[in-house]
Amino acid sequence: MSPMIPSSETTFWRGRRVLVTGCTGLVGSWTTRLLVARGAHVVGLVRDRVPGSDLMRSGLMRRIDRVHGDLEDLPLLERTVNEYEIQTIIHLAAQTIVGTANRSPLATFEANIRGTYHLLEAARRSGLNPDVVLASSDKAYGDQQGDAYSEDTPLRAVHPYDVSKACADMIGRAYTVTYGLPVCVTRCGNFFGGGDLNWNRLVPGTVRSLLEDRPPVLRSSGAPVRDYFYVKDGAEAYLLLSRRMAEDRSIHGEAFNFSAGFRLSAMEMVERLTRLAGGRHAPRVLANAPNEIPHQEVDSAKARDSLGWRPRHGLDEALLETMAWYRAHLTRAEADAADSTSFEICAA
Numbered sequence: 562m563s564p565m566i567p568s569s570e571t572t573f574w575r576g577r578r579v580l581v582t583g584c585t586g587l588v589g590s591w592t593t594r595l596l597v598a599r600g601a602h603v604v605g606l607v608r609d610r611v612p613g614s615d616l617m618r619s620g621l622m623r624r625i626d627r628v629h630g631d632l633e634d635l636p637l638l639e640r641t642v643n644e645y646e647i648q649t650i651i652h653l654a655a656q657t658i659v660g661t662a663n664r665s666p667l668a669t670f671e672a673n674i675r676g677t678y679h680l681l682e683a684a685r686r687s688g689l690n691p692d693v694v695l696a697s698s699d700k701a702y703g704d705q706q707g708d709a710y711s712e713d714t715p716l717r718a719v720h721p722y723d724v725s726k727a728c729a730d731m732i733g734r735a736y737t738v739t740y741g742l743p744v745c746v747t748r749c750g751n752f753f754g755g756g757d758l759n760w761n762r763l764v765p766g767t768v769r770s771l772l773e774d775r776p777p778v779l780r781s782s783g784a785p786v787r788d789y790f791y792v793k794d795g796a797e798a799y800l801l802l803s804r805r806m807a808e809d810r811s812i813h814g815e816a817f818n819f820s821a822g823f824r825l826s827a828m829e830m831v832e833r834l835t836r837l838a839g840g841r842h843a844p845r846v847l848a849n850a851p852n853e854i855p856h857q858e859v860d861s862a863k864a865r866d867s868l869g870w871r872p873r874h875g876l877d878e879a880l881l882e883t884m885a886w887y888r889a890h891l892t893r894a895e896a897d898a899a900d901s902t903s904f905e906i907c908a909a
Contacts, residue, residue, distance in 0.1 A: 573804050575600035580647045580691075582606040582632065582680065583654030584625070587757040588696070591796040592651060597624050599800075604628060604645045606638075606654060632676025638683035642691065649803050650693045652680055655726075658759060659700075662722035663852060673725035674732070681736045681744070692806040693733070693744045694799055697816070699788060699859050701727035701748060707856040710748070712816045712863055720852040730816065737814035745806055746816040750788030750823075750859050752795055754879070755886025763827055764789075764880075767834050767844075768887045776842035777835065780850040783828030788820050788859045791879035794872040795819065798864070805868055812867070820859035821872035823879075837880055 579596055583589040584605030596603050603625040626645065630637040632654055641647070655673045656662060662669040677695065684691050702710045703717030718727040736742040753764040760766045767777040798819040805812060825833065831844045864870045874882075 570800075570804065571599050573807070574800070576602055577649060578602045578604065578645055578647050579649045579651065579803075580604045580606065580641065580645065581651045581653065583652075585609075586653060586657075587754065587759075587792055588752055588795055588799070589653045590621075590756050591754065591792045592653065592799050593625060594621060595796050595800055597621055602626075602645075604641065604647065606630065606632070606641070608632075608654070631672075632679055633671055635679045635683060638680055639686060642683045642687045642689065646689060647684075647687075647691045648689070649807070650680065650684060650691050651799055651803060652677065652693060652695045653799075655696065655729075656722075658761070659720070659722045659852065660761065660850075662725065663720070666721035669721055669725050670728075673722075674728045677729035678732050681732065681742060685736060685740050685742050690742065692803060693736075693742065694803050694806070695729065695733040695744055695746050696799075697730035697733075697746045697748045698723075698726040699748050699750050699818070699857050700854070701730050702857075703727075704854045707858075709858040709860040710818060711860045712748070712818055723854075734814055734816075743806055743810070743813040745802055745812060745814070747799065747802065747819060748816055748859065749795060749798075749819045750790045750857065752790050752792050754792030754883050755890070756792070763830060764834070764883065765887070767831050768838070768884050769891065770842075771835060771838040771840040772884070772888055772891055774840075774842070777831050777840075777844040779827055779831060779844050779846045779848075781827050781853050782848040783831070783844070783846055784826055784855070785853045786824055786826050786856045786858070787830075788857055789823040789825060789830065789876075790819065790821055791823075791872070791874050791883075793879070793882075794821055794874055797873065798870055801868055801870055802864075817864045817868065818859045818861045819864050819870065820861040821874070821876075822861075823876045824858055833876075834880060834884070837877065838884060 656669045700723040716727040718724045733744040737744045770777040
């Protein structure tokens, strides 16, 4: 059963004009779903049409205003913020795949760094002073030799994706300190949940393999430890921080870690998913993933103490919900493929 939504939360969001970048992505689609449910007027920035996106299939795209284009298009962003009189921006759009960043660093820097400062500049020039929640990452901290990351931990990123997030993170703070634009930064661990169609990520790839009765594949050695974060809890965290920004100016310019404390090695995550799915195959370990940080652990005490944030889901509950989403998605995909084949036969 879904938890009751406080009336104050619904009242705050009702009619509030919110720009969500990356609204068709994993975190973006769940965040948009929550905003629509709470009565917000959502404007979604969409770069590519993603047919399998949860937002597309659910019909929510018909309930939001869509702007098609890239973050690198400053005039488009300026027009969007001004014409829709945006009050809150939740900036989730990014190139998020570490392997892609290693192969194409310039494209990653363009999307994650230039895209961020263009969005912040559009917000600054508008004169509307919208609240901006900027999604950074625990990767911005770099390798801290196994220590848990607090918000005061120095940003020591060295690899392309990590550096792109650290740069965007610092640019966000610059816009608050220098120009007074209200920006808060989030640093979360590895998101997982229904709707992630990047099959080279650990959880989606493992779940698909298990549902198709194939051995899961580990690109790493299986040893790297990550802080896993369920996307439903992540969406709630973004909305909570956005609301608190409007209520409390003292947090502007601050960064917040969000974590549910789900810390597992890659091998432990695969083994847990295998157990929950009743799988029978041992994983294939490729051990060929470069630039892996050995241990990442996020301390979210600040968010808990100052924002009153708490996750709602346990790990097994979240993983079972995730597997149910993929089971339904893959079943639909098979049915769609069968319908397409039948149509081609009839047409012939």
